[in-house]
Amino acid sequence: MAPKTLLLLPILTPLTFAWGSNQDLYIRDAVQDLDPYAVEAALRRRALIARQSQIVKAKRNAGRMVLSRQINARSPKAMPEPEPVAEADPEDHPFQQYDAGLFRRDGSVIPRDPYANPTAEAVTDPEAWFEGGELHAKRERILEAKRAVLREKRKRSFFAKKAELAKREAEAEAAANANPEAVAEAEAAVEAEVNVEKRETGSWFSWMKFCPLSRTLSTTPRRSYADVVDISSIPPTPIFHFSETESLMAESVSKFANEVIAPKVREMDEAEAMDPTIVEQLFEQGLMGIEIPEEYGGAGMNFTAAIVGIEELARVDPSVSVLCDVHNTLVNTAILKYGTEKSRKMWLPKLASQTVGSFCLSEPVSGSDAFALKTKAERTSNGYKISGSKMWITNSMEAGLFIVFANLDPSKGYKGITAFVVGKEAKGFSIAKKEKKLGIRASSTCVVNFDDVEIDGDQLLGKEGEGYKYAIGILNEGRIGIAAQMTGLALGTWENAAKYVWNDRKQFGQLVGEFQGMQHQLAQAYTEIAAARCLVYNAARKKEAGEDFVRDAAMAKLYASQVAGKVSGLAVEWMGGMGFVRDGIAEKMFRDSKIGAIYEGTSNIQLTTIAKLLQKEYTN
Amino acid sequence: MSAKLRILVPVKRVIDYAIKPRVNKAGTSVETAGVKHSMNPFDELSVEEAVRIRERKKASVDDILAFSAGPAKSADVLRTAMAMGADRSMLLEHDPEKEGGELEPLAVAKVLKAIVEKENRNLVILGKQSIDDDSSQTGQMLAGLLGWSQATQASKVEFDGESVNVVREVDGGVETVKANLPMVITTDLRLNEPRYASLPNIMKAKKKEMKKITLQELGVDATKRLKTVKVAEPAPRKGGGKVEDVDGLIGKLKELGAI
Ligand SMILES: Cc1cc2nc3c(=O)[nH]c(=O)nc-3n(C[C@H](O)[C@H](O)[C@H](O)COP(=O)(O)OP(=O)(O)OC[C@H]3O[C@@H](n4cnc5c(N)ncnc54)[C@H](O)[C@@H]3O)c2cc1C
Numbered sequence: 037m038a039p040k041t042l043l044l045l046p047i048l049t050p051l052t053f054a055w056g057s058n059q060d061l062y063i064r065d066a067v068q069d070l071d072p073y074a075v076e077a078a079l080r081r082r083a084l085i086a087r088q089s090q091i092v093k094a095k096r097n098a099g100r101m102v103l104s105r106q107i108n109a110r111s112p113k114a115m116p117e118p119e120p121v122a123e124a125d126p127e128d129h130p131f132q133q134y135d136a137g138l139f140r141r142d143g144s145v146i147p148r149d150p151y152a153n154p155t156a157e158a159v160t161d162p163e164a165w166f167e168g169g170e171l172h173a174k175r176e177r178i179l180e181a182k183r184a185v186l187r188e189k190r191k192r193s194f195f196a197k198k199a200e201l202a203k204r205e206a207e208a209e210a211a212a213n214a215n216p217e218a219v220a221e222a223e224a225a226v227e228a229e230v231n232v233e234k235r236e237t238g239s240w241f242s243w244m245k246f247c248p249l250s251r252t253l254s255t256t257p258r259r260s261y262a263d264v265v266d267i268s269s270i271p272p273t274p275i276f277h278f279s280e281t282e283s284l285m286a287e288s289v290s291k292f293a294n295e296v297i298a299p300k301v302r303e304m305d306e307a308e309a310m311d312p313t314i315v316e317q318l319f320e321q322g323l324m325g326i327e328i329p330e331e332y333g334g335a336g337m338n339f340t341a342a343i344v345g346i347e348e349l350a351r352v353d354p355s356v357s358v359l360c361d362v363h364n365t366l367v368n369t370a371i372l373k374y375g376t377e378k379s380r381k382m383w384l385p386k387l388a389s390q391t392v393g394s395f396c397l398s399e400p401v402s403g404s405d406a407f408a409l410k411t412k413a414e415r416t417s418n419g420y421k422i423s424g425s426k427m428w429i430t431n432s433m434e435a436g437l438f439i440v441f442a443n444l445d446p447s448k449g450y451k452g453i454t455a456f457v458v459g460k461e462a463k464g465f466s467i468a469k470k471e472k473k474l475g476i477r478a479s480s481t482c483v484v485n486f487d488d489v490e491i492d493g494d495q496l497l498g499k500e501g502e503g504y505k506y507a508i509g510i511l512n513e514g515r516i517g518i519a520a521q522m523t524g525l526a527l528g529t530w531e532n533a534a535k536y537v538w539n540d541r542k543q544f545g546q547l548v549g550e551f552q553g554m555q556h557q558l559a560q561a562y563t564e565i566a567a568a569r570c571l572v573y574n575a576a577r578k579k580e581a582g583e584d585f586v587r588d589a590a591m592a593k594l595y596a597s598q599v600a601g602k603v604s605g606l607a608v609e610w611m612g613g614m615g616f617v618r619d620g621i622a623e624k625m626f627r628d629s630k631i632g633a634i635y636e637g638t639s640n641i642q643l644t645t646i647a648k649l650l651q652k653e654y655t656n
Numbered sequence: 657m658s659a660k661l662r663i664l665v666p667v668k669r670v671i672d673y674a675i676k677p678r679v680n681k682a683g684t685s686v687e688t689a690g691v692k693h694s695m696n697p698f699d700e701l702s703v704e705e706a707v708r709i710r711e712r713k714k715a716s717v718d719d720i721l722a723f724s725a726g727p728a729k730s731a732d733v734l735r736t737a738m739a740m741g742a743d744r745s746m747l748l749e750h751d752p753e754k755e756g757g758e759l760e761p762l763a764v765a766k767v768l769k770a771i772v773e774k775e776n777r778n779l780v781i782l783g784k785q786s787i788d789d790d791s792s793q794t795g796q797m798l799a800g801l802l803g804w805s806q807a808t809q810a811s812k813v814e815f816d817g818e819s820v821n822v823v824r825e826v827d828g829g830v831e832t833v834k835a836n837l838p839m840v841i842t843t844d845l846r847l848n849e850p851r852y853a854s855l856p857n858i859m860k861a862k863k864k865e866m867k868k869i870t871l872q873e874l875g876v877d878a879t880k881r882l883k884t885v886k887v888a889e890p891a892p893r894k895g896g897g898k899v900e901d902v903d904g905l906i907g908k909l910k911e912l913g914a915i
Contacts, residue, residue, distance in 0.1 A: 289852075322855030325855075335858070
């Protein structure tokens, strides 16, 4: 069993840092973009700059000492000790100082500061200095050569570290393989605890407190090393500091949403159907393969980028947002994390370019108590046969690929639950009923039936009997997506109302937004949205950093859905009659907000999770 | 097939088109602090057109170089240009706050000329104007300085061997002009519909080159020739009225004694 630390990436070489400069932001960007090479490069750059400024500082000090000695020698009165030089700004490129500065024959810099007057020295020894020129060029060449050697050394140590890491991981795995009893023992211990839990509460969501543990039981895959980034030596930034890529993406998605989706929102809601051209364009924009690596045809972006995209879409239409959310954070993630290389190659390119995905866990008999599911799977000569019925399945009208949870061995209880990938064209698969809903009406929600659907062996997702772990793992992350859908909704409806009250609607001879009674409500609501967004992005960054985020995700979803419900209700009121009629988006956002408290774990279930984790922490 | 195209697309970072500009307290310029900025919309058209020229395959495009002069944040619009399809970019950092105002159109034209020469360009596509200053001068000055043909306010660009047909909308209708490369084209609103930068292309843009360059390296003297005396908000508009149709309009005008 690989210890958890191995999942973190010690990609950072131990260098001395100068904090608080722009360089830190470059590093932060690189980390947020999950690009270890860029992290390495940014770190190297910063270290180099820090080192260069150290050199300059050392030279300044040396120059000052020489000078003060000379002056002391000339003057009978002792000069006061020179004051310490202010910390050199690491951003201050030392070579600019060479360009501007004066040099001694030995190549050292004559400092330009009030305590060490170069002219004084020049007068006593005119040969001792001259304007930077030839010598400067020479110094540059020497320094460049030194830098090249340094770069090469660091590169080597970086690759050596990577090799070492791979070796250690292989050893750990070999050790685990060689000692199956120990592994089984560990698993059994956890299960015993799970069983006690289950008897106590009857709810599978309460097991989420074992998720940190289930990480070491490898529900968290050792996917590409870019999955988790070690941020232990990164200086903190505001939660809303987005990387350049994330900002560019937010801008592009927002533009797309406002120009392409916005004109169709009302029409799609009335028709209770998703416009197929929108789905097509989501694929074209790369929004359906946000985290899918480039080699499988995706955008290869990080988790927070997906959250940014979901939020931007929800500002305009929560229905389109949930289509994108379920597809990316549940379906793509399931295959990316738990699929074999073969199934990744088989499914991911389609999911990134043309096939919408659905996630089928809930059933008529199992909602919050998801693992009471009754859908059965049987082994056949060349694969499996699935029979049962799933309920409330998002995207099912548009989807071509369904991730289905079924029990392969009900005698084992939840340990029989196994995940499969089923194509829409499979014989026996059918959509039984399309639900008519209160909100997110353009997003399809259907009952889907599996009547002895036969599938091949390679349509098994991951391992038999591990479906419950996958579901827990995926929904833990997915919840952050729903939270982002809710903050996007809140922001969208707040902005819509704010524009109206502050620009359009006048009563009693003034804009209604000028009344203090309105202003304070708008301010309060915006503050709550900002608080919810902090929870959302903090959970996302924690997930990316490989930290435990289960409680954070639950809090984010709980609070974001509450804020969305409250703000969208107020927005209707702020707009008066205009908020109540079905012309604008206010009443739609209000209806849409309700779903946030229901799917991917109801608010009660989130509270249960949060409380369990807290209780564990505060129990002696 | 005609000569290989080496296109230069200058892009400018301006206050977002959806934002209502406000004059700063000192009355010296438009307030830019804390205001959303994006690529000048006409420049989006230029980038889009350059990429479409490549995609249409009527002319073979060797290289599309995006360039911007402005504060360090202009790197954002260059990334956008590269995410839309430009191959690489150059940034001339020039902070109006520190350097006593923006580069003037003539200085920009001189900078562009230097880049055309340094980077061996044979086609420059620019926006007909930037929506902040609305000077509408840079493209024309550049063509003059280079001694190249120019086709301004293009609403259609077609390649025909060595020569280029450009359709432009004028007061009386449409006008088609024909010129040989090398040339300068400025873009107008109906030229195309710029694409949204897709996610995979945003990721690819991260790996494309963005080179920094200075006025000194280009040997351009950007001394100011113009002095802004004062910037003031236009007088607030008196509330107008809405009419339903043409008859309503005529009635209203008659009522007001305008006709
Ligand atoms: C529009 C929509 C889309 C959906 N999309 C999908 C999808 O794509 N895939 C999928 O698998 N599912 C989907 N679902 C199902 C969704 O996840 C479930 O509806 C949700 O988990 C709640 O289950 P339930 O409806 O059975 O409610 P129930 O579990 O019956 O809950 C009813 C009430 O009891 C409370 N409750 C239940 N258990 C407890 C407890 N232990 N402690 C305290 N209170 C409790 C709940 O909080 C709730 O208030 C979707 C649902 C909707 C409405």
